[in-house]
Amino acid sequence: MERPSPPSLAGDKVVCITGASRGIGRGCAIEFAKHGAFAFVLHYLGDAETEQEINTLKAELEDSLTYPQQPKVVVIAGDIADPATSAKIVEIGVGAFGRIDVLVSNAGICPFAEFLTMPHATWERTRQVNLDGSFFVVQAVANQMKSQTPQGGSIIGISSISALVGGEMQCHYTPTKAGILSLMQSCAVALGRYNIRANAVLPGTIATDINKEDLADVTKRENMENRTVLGRLGVPSDIAGPVVFLASDLAKYVTGASLLVDGGLFVNLQ
Template sequence: MSLLNNPVVVITGSSRGIGRACALKFAKHGASGLILHYLGDEATTAEVASLQTEISELSPNVKTVAVEGDISDPATSTKIVQEGLKVFDRINVLVSNAGICPFAEFLTMPQATWERTRAVNLDGSFYVTQAVANQMKSQTPQGGSIIGISSISALVGGELQCHYTPTKAGILSLMQSCAVALGKYNIRANAILPGTIATDINKEDLADAAKREGMVKRTALGRLGEPDDIAGPVVFLASDLAKYVTGSSLLVDGGLFVNLQ
């Protein structure tokens, strides 16, 4: 039995990592359509094409639309909605996932690093949430589910993440306020806070064997997370199993946050 009732789902940053895992999980559990956003460079173009092929093999009845663009540009979010509506008559779910984390020392961090990280992570989340929420408000039946991919970094600090952690705290706050602003339109807004997940965003950082081992030991479950570990909770928040859940934050970290000793 499917967990989902044939929703049309937008996923930003879908070509790799958590976004890709979410796309596959939605296809497996009953989505009827997927609007797959990706950056549009050579690497992500190849990745999203491969993802579409994988989805068609996994769930042949699921339609996909790929939309390229820099999420920090508000025009990209408008394009995501417009291109999606050329194929589908509605949007039921948004997974705002696109993000970057170029590790950098605070005292010597170029201003451009701060601006780009903020623009992609926080501005991009705001733009796509606003664009999709307007569509959810205007369609019949009205409503939908918005899931912002925040981070455990919204709750704790990191020496090389003084530019990154504020953006993830901002996404958490954005989802909380959107839950209040959009509830009257039957739109739910929630945040997922992943712990240390082995993806491209932290591949270089985790290449340090000692650091990787230390992160593993800090988790209660004794392993780093995988993108699929996040995809399941995302699908839950999108489903009717979570129909009375809004303004919430779900920490998915293998017990990293609580493991003080």
């Protein structure tokens, strides 16, 4: 007798991901597809490099034979720091699929910079993309989740271990990630009445484009690997699994939570 297939964690869900062309965002899209997501609303910056990346991701999602179902995909270009981009994400996503069930607010930057000589423009841009952009897209998508039937959805903000600890070259970055953590906590309170859950995922050191120059320092990379309890840096799929869990009905009573996904980096003080 054939065993029944395990239930799909993301079946029939419309998933919106910002900063989806590479890194954690891309990894999340692939993982959602593996778990049966019905449709994707994928945001990317819109320059030549990210346009090429998002098109290859779209093709992979729509053409792969390994997923439970072939999802439909729409892509939206724009600077997430501009609130008009978030409005466009919702307009196009709802126009294509009628609703948005999951938001992964992931778009972010981390231009490493020394604090005392940091141009104010670096602070401004980092805050605008990471924190302002998160606020704009969460607010826009939450209004859609409130209005749709059945009401509700799941919002996951990609924060960072940097919300909990300092970084010499990240005095502009760590406050934005702490802000995202706080944003998810307050949104959980504000949105719970509408059956909208809001949670934060705090990645440790994940090898992506955002830190590839920093990790090109072999000594620094080895030190990070040695401090991590599991003995390696993370990869995007390490974050994608917890994100899919928080989006799924397995986490239907989880809101206002913060999930540290760092391979044991934070606890390994001694």
